[in-house]
Amino acid sequence: MSIPEYFELEGGDRMPRIGFGTWQASDEVLEKAVEAALEAGYRHFDTARAYENEPALGRALNRWIAGDAARRKQLFVTTKLPPGGNRPESVQEYFDASLRDLNLEYIDLYLIHTPFAFQHVPGDLHPKNPDGSMKVDHSTNLLELWKTVLKLKESGRVRHVGVSNLNAEQLSRVCSVARPACLQVEVHALCQQPALAAAARELGVPIVAYSPLGSKALADSLSAKTGREYPDLLQLPAVVRIAQAHGRTPAQVLLRHTLQRGLAAIPKSTNPTRIKQNISVWDFVLSESDMRELAALDRGENGRICDFSFFGGVQDHPEFPFKK
Ligand SMILES: NC(=O)c1ccc[n+]([C@@H]2O[C@H](COP(=O)([O-])OP(=O)(O)OC[C@H]3O[C@@H](n4cnc5c(N)ncnc54)[C@H](OP(=O)(O)O)[C@@H]3O)[C@@H](O)[C@H]2O)c1
Numbered sequence: 203m204s205i206p207e208y209f210e211l212e213g214g215d216r217m218p219r220i221g222f223g224t225w226q227a228s229d230e231v232l233e234k235a236v237e238a239a240l241e242a243g244y245r246h247f248d249t250a251r252a253y254e255n256e257p258a259l260g261r262a263l264n265r266w267i268a269g270d271a272a273r274r275k276q277l278f279v280t281t282k283l284p285p286g287g288n289r290p291e292s293v294q295e296y297f298d299a300s301l302r303d304l305n306l307e308y309i310d311l312y313l314i315h316t317p318f319a320f321q322h323v324p325g326d327l328h329p330k331n332p333d334g335s336m337k338v339d340h341s342t343n344l345l346e347l348w349k350t351v352l353k354l355k356e357s358g359r360v361r362h363v364g365v366s367n368l369n370a371e372q373l374s375r376v377c378s379v380a381r382p383a384c385l386q387v388e389v390h391a392l393c394q395q396p397a398l399a400a401a402a403r404e405l406g407v408p409i410v411a412y413s414p415l416g417s418k419a420l421a422d423s424l425s426a427k428t429g430r431e432y433p434d435l436l437q438l439p440a441v442v443r444i445a446q447a448h449g450r451t452p453a454q455v456l457l458r459h460t461l462q463r464g465l466a467a468i469p470k471s472t473n474p475t476r477i478k479q480n481i482s483v484w485d486f487v488l489s490e491s492d493m494r495e496l497a498a499l500d501r502g503e504n505g506r507i508c509d510f511s512f513f514g515g516v517q518d519h520p521e522f523p524f525k526k
Pocket residue numbers: 222223224225226248249315366367386387411412413414415416417418419420436451453454468469470471472473476477479480508
């Protein structure tokens with residue numbers, strides 16, 4: 203069973219279905235990891251203004267591009283409008299800052315990072331109230347924001363625009379204006395989002411799965427704060443058994459499962475061996491019974507890790523996507 207290694211986008215552009223995640227790595231570590239990723243064959247890189255690592259990613263990518271326009275064309279670079287920029291009059295300023303920090307002539311894909319918004323506080327991407335809750339901007343008009351983000355394409359400085367962390371109803375609403383190039387959401391074995399995936403398929407919007415390996419760093423930090431236990435996806439007995447049967451690693455099984463479901467995935471690693479393993483997922487096939495066994499691991503909403511509980515106050519925003 204051969205599956206496409208790219209999503210075909212408008213204008214003939216191609217988004218590699220395995221990308222490289224960059225969240226939660228220090229600048230120095232990230233630059234080395236990006237070099238290892240380029241060496242291993244990754245061409246799709248995912249960052250966000252909110253990760254505060256655009257300059258480090260830009261440095262590593264620019265060293266590889268070395269001024270060669272043909273090399274730049276081989277890359278697919280995604281960044282995201284932070285929640286503090288979620289109003290039409292803020293979009294251009296945040297976009298320009300990302301382009302400047304990445305030090306690129308254009309961005310391949312620009313996403314609205316979240317449908318909820320923070321207040322615009324210059325120099326502070328995560329503005330907080332004295333009680334530690336976020337300074338939330340409740341006045342978000344998602345469709346006006348989307349229309350403004352779409353207009354960015356007119357400058358030629360961004361090739362595609364899309365959305366992240368939207369639920370099915372929100373996705374359908376933005377599609378009534380224009381179809382996003384992708385929807386980036388949390389998807390992994392414990393949070394498979396079959397209804398959202400079906401809705402996106404129906405609307406013709408490709409899904410990019412974030413935290414495809416279960417985001418251990420985030421799970422550990424949330425667990426330390428709340429005491430909630432997050433199972434380690436890489437140690438789930440079904441995943442380990444299927445990995446052993448194929449002579450593969452658990453991470454490769456999780457990524458292949460995501461790909462065979464028709465999604466893209468953007469695993470993050472800073473370890474050169476794991477970086478290579480995570481892109482070496484094109485030469486084995488999960489059987490129908492493997493796929494059924496992996497599908498049965500889904501815990502629905504209870505499997506979600508990145509529920510934005512770490513941003514106190516956003517849960518009351520009218521566009522908060524994960525209302526139970
Ligand atoms: N749009 C959004 O709101 C959003 C939210 C979250 C994430 N994202 C994006 O999605 C990317 C991926 O998600 P994530 O970083 O949350 O988590 P993830 O990719 O699911 O997991 C990363 C963790 O898995 C470990 N790991 C990676 N490969 C491994 C392997 N082969 N075997 C064992 N462990 C392995 C990494 O450790 P080592 O580094 O030590 O290998 C790291 O601790 C992010 O980096 C970011 O770009 C987007």
